[in-house]
Amino acid sequence: DGGITQSPKYLFRKEGQNVTLSCEQNLNHDAMYWYRQDPGQGLRLIYYSQIVNDFQKGDIAEGYSVSREKKESFPLTVTSAQKNPTAFYLCATQQGGTDTQYFGPGTRLTVL
Amino acid sequence: DAKTTQPTSMDCAEGRAANLPCNHSTISGNEYVYWYRQIHSQGPQYIIHGLKNNETNEMASLIITEDRKSSTLILPHATLRDTAVYYCIVRAGGGTSYGKLTFGQGTILTVHP
Numbered sequence: 001d002g003g004i005t006q007s008p009k010y011l012f013r014k015e016g017q018n019v020t021l022s023c024e025q026n027l028n029h030d031a032m033y034w035y036r037q038d039p040g041q042g043l044r045l046i047y048y049s050q051i052v053n054d055f056q057k058g059d060i061a062e063g064y065s066v067s068r069e070k071k072e073s074f075p076l077t078v079t080s081a082q083k084n085p086t087a088f089y090l091c092a093t094q095q096g097g098t099d100t101q102y103f104g105p106g107t108r109l110t111v112l
Numbered sequence: 113d114a115k116t117t118q119p120t121s122m123d124c125a126e127g128r129a130a131n132l133p134c135n136h137s138t139i140s141g142n143e144y145v146y147w148y149r150q151i152h153s154q155g156p157q158y159i160i161h162g163l164k165n166n167e168t169n170e171m172a173s174l175i176i177t178e179d180r181k182s183s184t185l186i187l188p189h190a191t192l193r194d195t196a197v198y199y200c201i202v203r204a205g206g207g208t209s210y211g212k213l214t215f216g217q218g219t220i221l222t223v224h225p
Contacts, residue, residue, distance in 0.1 A: 006155075031210055042215040045211070048211065094210065099144065099205050099209040103148075105155050
């Protein structure tokens, strides 16, 4: 079992602190994505990575950073430079040669 | 990616078929129709996708009109657990489409007893 794991489900941080959200997959998918969802809003792309050691900015990359050192892992760091970090963060994967993205369960980040 | 139009909300009685429409009149020849749904506080769930032929899987059926300008997602026997926001997305195919999925506002489907 498994698929796409995001942990923790809920995360609380104080303003000014950096925080890293975990995304792990055992699907052997090549591409991984981070999206952000705000209440009543659609998904907005933060970063994505098609292969290990390479990633591209999405529409709202400012204040975020990522790494892709392993195929199965794509952690997202929310830095203190992100002005409104409280949101629902979603990780997705996509197998190379296909166009379907699969989503994890999400992490709800609340910055106090 | 082409823009899609969906009704804001729909209701369905438990056990009945739920038919969710989507208009995508500007769809291009190489673009597929995808359906996802999102249950409250969960990640979006892939349901089905198709190019021009009707498709069926264990979750749903997808009916695409001959001109491909619209489609209908059919949940044959809706249950309370099918209450969710349903998103119709048009996306280029061919196995080379990376980058963001554009989710619109979707249709809020409420299944009632």
